[in-house]
Amino acid sequence: MGDVLSSIPGASVKPFTRVALTSVGAAVAGSALAISSLAAPAFATVESPNIIEPTPGSTQINIVGFNDFHGRILDGERFAATLLQAQQGFGEDGSLVISNGDAVGASIFESQILEDQPAIDILNQVGVDSFTQGNHEFDRGLDDAAGRLQNATNGPDLAANVTKADGSKPFDEYALFTINGVTVAVVGAVTQETPSLVSPDGIAGLTFGDPVAAVNDVAARLSDGNPDNGEAQVIIASYHEGGPSSNVPIETNLANETFRHLTEDTSADVDAIYNAHTHQTYAYDAPIGDTTRPVIQAGSYGANIGQVVLTVDAAGKVTASASSVVPTLAATAIPEALKNDPRIVEIRRIVEDAKARADVLGQEVIGTQTGDITRAKQYEPGSLTVDPATGVTSGGTVTNQDDRANASSLGDMVAQSMVESVNGTGRFEADLSIMNPGGLRADLIDDDGKVTYKEAATVLPFANNLSVATVSGATLKQVLEQQWQTNPDGTVPSRAYLQLGLSDAFTYTFDSSRAAGDRITGMYLNDLPIDPAAEYHVALPTFLAAGGDNFRALTEATSVQDTGLIDLDAFVDWVKAESATESRDVDAPTGLVPDTRRNGIEIGGYPFDAPVACGDSVTLSLSGFDLASLGYIQNSTVRASTGVVDNTGTESIVTLGEAPVLVDAPNKAELTLTIPEDFATDTFDVLVDAAPSGSYAIIQVLVTCDTGSVPPTTNAPEPTTSTPATTPPVADDGSLANTGADANALVGGLVAAIVALLLGGTVIIVRRLRMRGE
Incomplete structure (x- = not known):
């Protein structure tokens, strides 16, 4: 079988035979599925958040997927242990592990500074069987994606909808696996928006086609009975694209045209659909004709895995399925047997080595600063000293290092860096920028006048993409109103107020004594009043664009464009540029200086x-x-x-x-x-x-x-x-x-x-x- 399959154009083949499941070990009580073994129609069940256990006497294919890992290597041990645990009931030979894109890119400092090699090493170590390309795999262009990255992964790397100018495809369209005697195909496709998310120069000559059309084309060939162009009994669609919302009824996400297209227009030959890209969490039993199939996305950053179990009959036809979004194990919950698994031990070594190397590489000086640029503080009353001539404060006993209810020089500076970075691409236009205070995790302390790469990375550790959200002036007012925090159910969270960082050109007035929803009394951009009916383009982290920190009004944006910029990378480049700019005043400090003005x-x-x-x-x-x-x-x-x-x-x-x-x-x-x-x-x-x-x-x-x-x-x-x-x-x-x-x-x-x-x-x-x- 391997020799025949390996000659099929566009396919990558892993032609080993998985061991058939003939017996089942002890199942976790209460989590075993009661799935009908009747032949067709197949109906899906949703088992989140439990690990799905095998059904005795059935032939099943266990698919363990994840998406948008983004080099989160510090949690690599927990993540790998979860992937391995989800395979135990079925045996690793009865399981398939797939990455659905953005395994690398937008990574944390310890992985990003090492070109994400630690992340790739961890995923290889845990046995990922296929890697669908995400937009971040193209961050450094096609040469890097199809060269360095593709050679580094144990692969195969998949992207059925990516075509070069000469009509050839730089990646395999699909990969074939034999599991329990059943031929399983994984067909990969990346978001069609990739050209707007990465540098155009790096992908010149590439066409990113409709991912659904590409998957359907491959699925038709794999189901036409012609062994010369590949055949598969079970087909899995791995899309690096997804729906806009987590944990909502499927009808809510179906209102989004992209998700509807993925869910309803993907060929009925496809037995299960994995989503990615939008960092959402959902597991659906989605209708398709007179049956259903799983549609699943597992969030991001290794926080979950997405498990799909397909039951097949003697002819390899899917008769039932189940899906589950399973949270990653806590460090204290990793079983001892897994802690001592040689692969986990090696992953532990990879992480420690990456941390040590990053500590050294992070000492690169990227700029200069004059004065501390910090988050807001709370001080012991009466402990501050104030210079009567300048008003500058000093000393003081800090009782809260991170007062997220107050404005800060760091929050406003990061916001300004975002709007300038986005506009500097020449591909996007932003009028203002907002930054959530919880995204700032450290201060820039002027201990030697220098700013290092690691200091910048410690300020912005989450590696969020930067987006541009288009909102009305009325929606912008709602966003500011939501600084006074409420949960979706109307309750007030423990942090009752969160102060947004704001770019320089935006100012506003408020009156906290007024009723909720009516506290913002005026807004100005470039010293002109905001028009409630006009549209404004707001640069912001993807976390905020998705309504994070209860800023739910941002989900009312008429459009959200992912710029492809990572907040840390953009901030580092901005610091370099600011530090290289000569002051017009020879007596003025150069580099970064604290903002003194509140917006x-x-x-x-x-x-x-x-x-x-x-x-x-x-x-x-x-x-x-x-x-x-x-x-x-x-x-x-x-x-x-x-x-x-x-x-x-x-x-x-x-x-x-x-x-x-x-x-x-x-x-x-x-x-x-x-x-x-x-x-x-x-x-x-x-x-x-x-x-x-x-x-x-x-x-x-x-x-x-x-x-x-x-x-x-x-x-x-x-x-x-x-x-x-x-x-x-x-x-x-x-x-x-x-x-x-x-x-x-x-x-x-x-x-x-x-x-x-x-x-x-x-x-x-x-x-x-x-x-x-x-």
Whole structure:
């Protein structure tokens, strides 16, 4: 049989005969399946989360699959033990172990720095029988995927839908295995979106076709009775593509066209379908004609395995099936016999060796920094020292190293690195970026002025891909509202508030005393108000794009594009670029410097839906204008100002109020805003800023006056709202430039240039502030 099969084009063959199952060892009580052995129709059962045990007297094929391992080698021992345990009842010769793509790439530091060779070594050691290609296998281009990686795996490597310009296929379409006397085919296909997920140069000349069409074509050949083009009695589709949601009814995922296509349009010749790519967890008994078949995905990062057991009759026809998503064993739950298995012992050695080598390689210096750039902290009251001249804090007894309820210099810097990295590809456009605080796992401490690769990798250890989610302005508001956390059932989690890191161009105001869902009172992008109906492109980790950390509004995105960038890789490249950029100010520090400005300020007491008359005053309660990172600036003054332009084109800044921040009550202040009597009826953008940090926010104030002595502008336009911008423009002095400034806006009386005022040693930037007389 082996000699015949090995001559079939497009096939990879493992032509050994597995031992037929004639007896069964002790089954786990309560987990043995009661599956009918009647010949056809076949019906699936879902057994999650138990390991499926054999049915005595039946011929069964045990398939143990996993997906999106992404080089998670530190859990390699637990993962390998689970793969081996799931085979024990059937015997390893009665089982088939398959990888469904992204075995490597987007990996943790210890594997990534060694080009994922430790991950490949672990998977080879545990006996993976076939490797379907994922998009991350193409991270370094076709030469690496079809060369180094394909040669390193014990293979075969599969991708039926990938074709070169000359019509040849760089990977096998399928692999054949003989298990218990039954010929089993695994047909692999990668997501058709791969070209948008990796560098175009690396895959030039490749075509990524419809994965379903490719699988169906192979399945038809394997079922046509012609031994010259291959034959299989059982066919498994291994798709590196999947549904968008975990643990939901199949109807929910079927609403997604990609998942529906995989599930309903895959040929009935296929007996089971493995999914991947979307990192979701599900096991379905999916209808196909007058029968059903398993459709399964096992999450990601080695956290689960996906087991499918097929019962076959004497002719090799599937008569019943069962599927289960099985959680990976805890370290303390690995049986002693498996701990001492030579393969597990070798995996343990591989991991320890990789860790030791990574510690050395991680010392590569990728950039420089001046000052600590850290997560938010909580301090023992009264323990901080504040420099009266600069407001810079020092010392202090830290009681919480990772205060996820507060803004940080590190969170905002990582967010800024993401938006710049995504836009730097030239393939995507992002307007802003958000970063979840739990994704930051360490600080960048300035102990020697240098940033090493390992330090960056320790900050961002999860190796998330970066995505671009397209959301409406209204959805963006919901995302910010969900910083006040609730679980899906409405309960409040132990972390009741999570502060998102935000890129520089985005600011907002909030009032925590308002009702849930109505706390965000204003949002600005590039100093233009967010339009609830407009679409904005948000760069973010895939974890957030999937609604992680209860930011469920992000699942309402009209589209989510995987950029193919890994957060760590993008951050490292960004640090290198920032450190190589010469400062415009010879006295300014180079490399990374801490952000001193907070993007969101709490403003209470302002009647946002009511006008203010000329000559009247409104007292605002301000808070949350300080960061909480090591060395943050404690502000001493708050101020409100607006810009006016008369019909001669003369611009000026009007201060509407100013107040000190009391030393014994930091991070909050009462600011009285007074509208001059000579103002005209109009809506004003009022800048509320804190010095000396430069934190600011913008509020719109509706002013009503009987008359106005300020000369009115002519042909003034209606107030405009923001439109998405590709990259926040930067002024020559390094501050964010005013946007949306064109000739019409200038004629209309909008202040289109940056107006800088010096107050207490800090520059106050007034952007898009306007006044229009009636």
